[in-house]
Amino acid sequence: MSDRISLLGVRATGYHGVLADEKRDGQEFVVDVVLHVDLAPAGATDDLARTINYAEVGADVVRRIEGPSLDLIESLAEQVATDALARDGVRAVEVTVHKPSAPVGVPFGDVAVTITRTRAVPVVIALGANLGDATATLQSAIDDLGDTLHEVRRAPFVSTEPVGGPDQPRYTNTVVVATTPLTPHELLARLHAVEARYGRVREVRWGARTLDLDLVQYGDPTAGTDVVSDEPSLTLPHPRAHERGFVLQPWSRVDPQAVLRVGERVVPVTELLAAVDTSDIEEV
Known part of the structure; x- marks a missing residue:
């Protein structure tokens, strides 16, 4: 910079x-x-x-x-x-x-x-892929983010069945907890740029993909510094993260004290995880 x-x-x-x-x-x-x-x-x-x-x-x-x-x-x-x-x-x-x-x-x-x-804003990013060598792709994508993220902690990789969409292979997922000096829009643009480098296209809703990077949370809900946005180009926190076991389970592993804003409440991730079905999640 x-x-x-x-x-x-x-x-x-x-x-x-x-x-x-x-x-x-x-x-x-x-x-x-x-x-x-x-x-x-x-x-x-x-x-x-x-x-x-x-x-x-x-x-x-x-x-x-x-x-x-x-x-x-x-x-x-x-x-x-x-x-x-x-x-x-x-x-x-x-x-x-x-x-x-x-x-x-x-x-x-x-x-x-x-x-x-x-600037060191705490962020949570969910990663997924189900085409090619998904595990290698996810780790490579994290590496490619470079100085976009600092103090990076990666959760274990997990394998899950796809949620909705056409028939497709199982997904490999993980979550990264880190800090960033970027604004939410800047960070989201970097995530999309990395997706594009790995051939990500958005032609089929919930379709198979080489790489998916979702910005789940930006800021600290406990301190009231998290960004809440319903802009078409930036929805924060991620509107479906609270019901996705493939996000909550690895997130709870890398940060057992994690919390997520759900509506007006700030809820421990472990509490949200207990309310969803995780029977299909397998650690890779």
Whole structure:
């Protein structure tokens, strides 16, 4: 990721420091923010909504500088980074906080701390295939996702009968629990791109397929940070995951504490699994 938006030299007076006079008298702080984003959509459309409004980022920075007193500029940098990562489309951020009037006690030009933080949103992806060497295809697809996913944990492979559709071979399925720096739409586009590389076509509903990658959940329902969407291009959480044993069983194996939002409820996956038929599921 090489696209960046840099907002440098944001200045305001704050009351941060460990000394009493710093908290009483205040001093100027200067903050640099570098946002790592994908600028291609904005460049193609000339639409502000497809990029980051750096005036709003600057206002966030000033609010943090002028906010409650902190002992450390490291804490100030962390707050600024957290605000930036909360913005849709920001994959990573680099924040430098300068304290040019710091009480160092010797001649100096500048004192600064720099931190780098990356978005790490928990996601759950269900994978399935029933054409060719399905097990090899699923593992290869996970590998092909590369830096799309971090902290990847894969469930055991299971074999299941197809649900609906024409006569076809048994499926091999698994679930991946990971984190991602991407937005939901970006992640879904990556999943579709990997499917396409393996020859996935959508001509027959519930038909046989070389590879199926479903985004089941984006975010953490327990913390209330999961994305709920009924857009035609993005339905979250997956509308049928709660009734699919071939998703719930491997998911519960890789993350026994997993939960899934079902309507207004956040339900343990183990509870959902107990309510579905798993008699045809065999571990590969």
